[in-house]
Amino acid sequence: MAEIVSREVHLKHRPLGLPRESDFELVEVKLPEIGQGEMLIRNIYMSVDPYMRGRMIDRKSYVPPFQLNRPLEGGCVGQVIESRGSKFQVGDFVLGMLGWREHYVSDGTGLLKIDPGVAPIQAYLGTVGMPGLTAYFGLLEIGKPKKGETVFVSAAAGAVGSVVCQVAKLKGCHVIGSAGSDPKVSWLMEEAGIDAAFNYKAVEDITAEVGKYCKNGIDVYFENVGGKHLEAALEHMNTCGRIVLCGMISVYNATKPPAGPYNLFYAISKQLTLKGFIVSEHLDIQPQFHAEIGKWISEGKIKWEETISEGIESAPKAFIGLFKGQNLGKMLVRISPDPTL
DSSP: OOOEEEEEEEEOSOOSSSOOGGGEEEEEEEEOOOOTTEEEEEEEEEEOOTTHHHHTSOSOOSSOOOOBTSBOOBOEEEEEEEEESOSSOTTOEEEESBOSBSEEEEOSTTOEEOOTTTSOGGGGGTTTSHHHHHHHHIIIIIIOOOTTOEEEESSTTBTTHHHHHHHHHHTTOEEEEEESSHHHHHHHHHTSOOSEEEEGGGOSOHHHHHHHHOTTOEEEEEESSOTHHHHHHHHHEEEEEEEEEOOOGGGTTOSSOOOOOTTTTHHHHTTOEEEEOOGGGGGGGHHHHHHHHHHHHHTTOOOOOEEEEESGGGHHHHHHHHTTTOOSBEEEEEOSOOTTO
């Protein structure tokens, strides 16, 4: 095959506060010819996720930080366009973690073949992928909701939150969600079918607003935002309630340590369970998740939305848009035409 010139996005500067497009750089690279047992993959979709912000800070964490002047990484779905004896064939669709680039060479390590017959290929970066698994594990294994209980979900219209809401409804719960715009609230009510939702940006007192919709208190809070949302949930948690600590996007761009919840003492007096988790530590549940989510999708019980930007050059802007609430559902970048459409 002729020499491939690919484009990839590098981290040029470590952001201070909200990232800027100037913190990223679009770079052209020449890819080597593939060797025996290798393949060339053309990325079709890549994911941008809030957790990536933490990897832009040079600090010790559960995953290594991104390196300056090197391509970033993240979830991606691509198609094999050349193969020399690898375990994947030309035409196969694969899920990997080498996003933020148009093409890459691989020996297949860490790649998973996906079936476009189960769900659209980009859904493997959202509802059928890591965000969906995050929602499924966090809610069912940590939240342990029981039929009739009240579940409150922050960032409820996001990639994780929207799945949490719908799975909680399937488990017979009363579900309340917060979101950052009126269209997101409408989607949660009309499409996801939850019991109530509110636009937290349009209210003065989030604690009072939560109380209005959770008159019998909260049994499970799925935390994606932090800050005032966590304080509101703590105020209304029922005795022995469970708080699933998944994300705290409101503090990811903080330039100084934010104040902790003033009412954290409720964790003692209400005998609460607060537990955080990293979903990559729980991949053993993936077969169960795929079986159940696949069944729900085939039965039309799970719906999702996607916000898709076009072209690798749009990736930084799409990523920054996460922190401005510009996404409904999963935020994706389409890097090349989708042959399944």
